Amino acid sequence: MVLTEKDAKQLDRDDSLSRFREEFYIKPNTIYLDGNSLGLLSKRAERTLLESLNDWKEHGIDGWTRGQHPWFFLSERLGEMMAPLVGAEVDEVIVTGSTTVNLHQLVATFYKPSGKKSKILADELTFPSDIYALQSQLRIHGFDPDTHLVRVKSRDGRLLEEADIIEAMTDEIALIILPTVLYRSGQILDMNRLTGEANKRAILIGFDGCHSVGAIPHSFSEWGVDFAYWCNYKHLNGGPGSVGGLYVNKKHFGSAPGLAGWFGSKKEKQFDMEHTLTPAESAGAFQIGTPHILSLAPLLGALEIFAETRIENIREKSLKITRFLMDLMDQELSDMGFSVGNPQEDLRRGGHVSLEHNEAARICKALKENGIIPDFRAPNIIRLAPVALYTSYSEVWTAVQVLKKIMVEKQYEKFKNEREVVA
Ligand SMILES: Cc1ncc(COP(=O)(O)O)c(C=O)c1O
Ligand SMILES: Nc1c(O)cccc1C(=O)C[C@H](N)C(=O)O
Structure with missing residues (x-):
């Protein structure tokens, strides 16, 4: 036809x-046709950004707790709005940092090399920033990335075979980091299957969701994914340099953040200003410092649109x-x-x-x-x-x-x- x-x-x-x-x-x-790199501005995203600027104009410092979009709770509120897009419970998602910074945070938290089980598994087609982050994390731990970062090979330079990834899940692997969707070929990896195989071997697994969140459904909690991180400027239309997203499975609540900062505090404790951190009992614990409010604000409007459909x-x-x-x-x-x-x-x-x-x-x-x-x-x-x-x-x-x-x-x-x- x-x-x-x-x-x-x-x-x-x-x-x-x-x-x-x-x-x-x-x-x-x-x-x-480039919404996979930078999504377009919506009128609603523009509106919520202007409202947040107005909160600053009207309330000064009190904008943290007053105004249309109180800044102190914005990262949590956006996490709640984003949770259905990744198949997570509301407190498993927080909007914070950026893709690369969140990866550093999650590796600093969940990479616990022990004896022979000390390598990180990734793939040779992954986005370079992730590889740089993993290499530097390995160096911080005193390992040589050439021996300790295992990159699964692609058979054709475009796609990855799940069977090859599973074969590489040996007893030397402590942590797996994979993309949900490959940035060049657009291939979706079978996250459910890969997570199941990682869980069976007691290897923690995390996903880079930059190219999938806002474009395809996910069931991170149901699949048992340990953690994930993504950007909000592509399919979610949050604007250039928009603050990133981070998911941590409930079973890991209580894990001490590898990179700690006061915004990881329990909300009601933060301004007690104690020198002992009391982390939030949620994904919020993995925040570090003051959120970039003006790069969060457009997401309020952008996500309203997603809430009106499925x-x-x-x-x-x-x-x-x-x-x-x-x-x-x-x-x-x-x-x-x-x-x-x-x-x-x-x-x-x-x-x-x-x-x-x-x-x-x-x-x-x-x-x-x-x-x-x-x-x-x-x-x-x-x-x-x-x-x-x-x-x-x-x-x-x-x-x-x-x-x-x-x-x-x-x-x-x-x-x-x-x-x-x-x-
Ligand atoms: C798959 C993937 N990972 C990581 C990044 C890096 O993101 P950022 O520069 O926001 O840290 C990008 C995009 O730039 C990406 O597409
Ligand atoms: N993050 C970007 C940037 O800061 C400037 C220009 C483009 C980007 C991108 O997001 C590129 C994108 N991650 C890619 O898949 O190539």
């Missing part, structure tokens, strides 16, 4: 999430619209040197499509010149994320037509095939 623009329009009419599109600032004549509905549209994109690429772009680098099956495909091409860097530049916003990841990947809350099927149709025109007219040839500073 040949897909047409009419099909795209019909899919838009049938889209039960289409009402959310008008909540976002979408630049005219631009098709934004993450399962978001996932359903995400699967449908990424499938539509892949089918269109198949139909319109065959014999142009493209290949799809993400898993095709619904169960293993995250929120973005990973299109590979030898000229990827300059094709991305040509797309941007034409008002289509993808991102490029070296050496040859064009990432395209049609986002369930704000991308229409008609936009996906147009984006593929523009890409086809770029290829037919060789528009990309006027650019250098190398990345810009960021993408």
Whole structure:
């Protein structure tokens, strides 16, 4: 069956999430497909940021406990709002720090090498910041990362096989850190299976959820995941440098935070100013210092939107619209040197499509010149994320037509095939 623009329009009419599109600032004549790197600003996120600024204007220091969004409780309140997105109880989630800082905190807390059981297991496709953090944590413990950081290999440079990861769960492994969704290929790892296997071997397991939270459902508590951390500026639309998310399974409440600070205190004890920390009996214990209020505030509005639908509905549209994109690429772009680098099956495909091409860097530049916003990841990947809350099927149709025109007219040839500073 040949897909047409009419099909795209019909899919838009049938889209039960289409009402959310008008909540976002979408630049005219631009098709934004980079929500997997930085989600768009919504009017509600803008409103809650302005309200928080107003709380500062009106209340000064008293904004910590008064105003529309009292700052002292904001990280906990946002944790509650975020808990359904990761399948956790409300006190198992806190909005604090950043992805990399939270990883440091969690490794400092839960990496307890003992005798032979002293290695950390990760994978060779993981995001570099996580690897840097793990290497430095190993060094702090006096270990050589070359011997103590085990990186599971990919068979094809794109995907990981769960069986290979499980095979690497030896009795030398003390801790496992894996992505929920791989940042390049968009592969979803089977978190339930991996957690079960780690639990069986008494190895603690934590997940980097940057590329999945807000795009796919999770059941961290039910699966028995020990901890997780993620950013809120991609699929959750919290804004550039938005404060991160952290989950700690209830069974670990009471573990002393590896990196302690006064915001990890029990709320009612914090201002007693004692020199002995009384940690919160929740994920809140893993906070360190004063929260970055103005980078938390947009999340209040951004998460209101998620509360008005279900993450399962978001996932359903995400699967449908990424499938539509892949089918269109198949139909319109065959014999142009493209290949799809993400898993095709619904169960293993995250929120973005990973299109590979030898000229990827300059094709991305040509797309941007034409008002289509993808991102490029070296050496040859064009990432395209049609986002369930704000991308229409008609936009996906147009984006593929523009890409086809770029290829037919060789528009990309006027650019250098190398990345810009960021993408
Ligand atoms: C999978 C993954 N992990 C870690 C990071 C690092 O996040 P941050 O710079 O917010 O610490 C990112 C994004 O930048 C990411 O995509
Ligand atoms: N964190 C970012 C940043 O500070 C600047 C530009 C992009 C980013 C990103 O989030 C990139 C993203 N983690 C990726 O998957 O490549």
